Amino acid sequence: MAIPIVTVDAFTNQLFAGNPAAVCMLPEPRPDEWLRHVAREMNLSATAFLVRRDDEFDLRWLTPTVEIDLCGHATLASAHVLWEEGHLPRGTQARFHTRSGLLTAERHGEWIELDFPVQRGVPAEPLPSLLSGLGITAATAVMKNRLDYLVEVESEAELRAVKPNHTLLRQIPVRGVIVTARSDSPSFDFMSRFFAPASGIDEDPVTGSAHTALGPYWGAKLGKSEMTAYQASARGGIVRLRLAGDRIVLGGQAVTVTRATLVA
Numbered sequence: 001m002a003i004p005i006v007t008v009d010a011f012t013n014q015l016f017a018g019n020p021a022a023v024c025m026l027p028e029p030r031p032d033e034w035l036r037h038v039a040r041e042m043n044l045s046a047t048a049f050l051v052r053r054d055d056e057f058d059l060r061w062l063t064p065t066v067e068i069d070l071c072g073h074a075t076l077a078s079a080h081v082l083w084e085e086g087h088l089p090r091g092t093q094a095r096f097h098t099r100s101g102l103l104t105a106e107r108h109g110e111w112i113e114l115d116f117p118v119q120r121g122v123p124a125e126p127l128p129s130l131l132s133g134l135g136i137t138a139a140t141a142v143m144k145n146r147l148d149y150l151v152e153v154e155s156e157a158e159l160r161a162v163k164p165n166h167t168l169l170r171q172i173p174v175r176g177v178i179v180t181a182r183s184d185s186p187s188f189d190f191m192s193r194f195f196a197p198a199s200g201i202d203e204d205p206v207t208g209s210a211h212t213a214l215g216p217y218w219g220a221k222l223g224k225s226e227m228t229a230y231q232a233s234a235r236g237g238i239v240r241l242r243l244a245g246d247r248i249v250l251g252g253q254a255v256t257v258t259r260a261t262l263v264a
Helices: 032-042 072-084 128-134 156-161 211-222
Strands: 003-010 019-026 047-053 056-062 094-098 101-108 111-117 141-144 148-152 176-182 190-196 201-204 226-231 237-244 247-252 254-262
Touching: 003 032, 003 072, 019 032, 019 072, 032 047, 032 056, 047 072, 056 072, 072 094, 072 101, 072 111, 072 247, 072 254, 128 148, 128 176, 148 211, 156 176, 156 190, 176 211, 190 211, 211 226, 211 237, 211 247
Parallel strands: 019 047, 056 094, 148 176, 190 226
Antiparallel strands: 003 019, 003 254, 047 056, 094 101, 101 111, 111 247, 141 148, 176 190, 190 201, 226 237, 237 247
């Protein structure tokens, strides 16, 4: 049976920007090995696999090397595909059953809002390989949650200048490393970059799930519950954030790039 697969650029309204994700609509669950083969074949930072459950969907995310517990851009891409390809009426909430519990998405004009659990960090002592792996000598703050390290640096210029040693970062037993700084631009409250070589992604273009840690961190520092962030990768992308207790709403846009059919 031919299986549709759609590539979507997430957290952007422009083609060839933001973070590309593949979204694969499955008529029924497939073996894990098959999912891994497809994710490696797509070779993107995440491939989303969806299986309908009545009016809701089971959702899994795989990088080219591992299955992950939480992924923002591939969830955004999945919701976009459900509405754009007619799997759900446009005014209907998208509901996903995932490793991180029930996640929802709603459409508001050109923006999609994801309701995710907050992933607050706690202060942590950096491993010796963390700062050296980032090529920096000091950090303003280091935090850690169940997924990632979060490292604040002094300035946007320092953030943009980071040239990581991926071999060193790959040795750190976390999903990835978030680097962040206050933005110099009045359009954004803060900026970030995300490195996850241990998960098969040297630098992720735009990482929605990293903002579940960045939101509460910068919300506390800036005294804000609503913020706009920019991920300063080569492709770049914009994330809107709204804190709501132990949940965070992540807003982004998305554009379809390709529609294809898996024949395997």
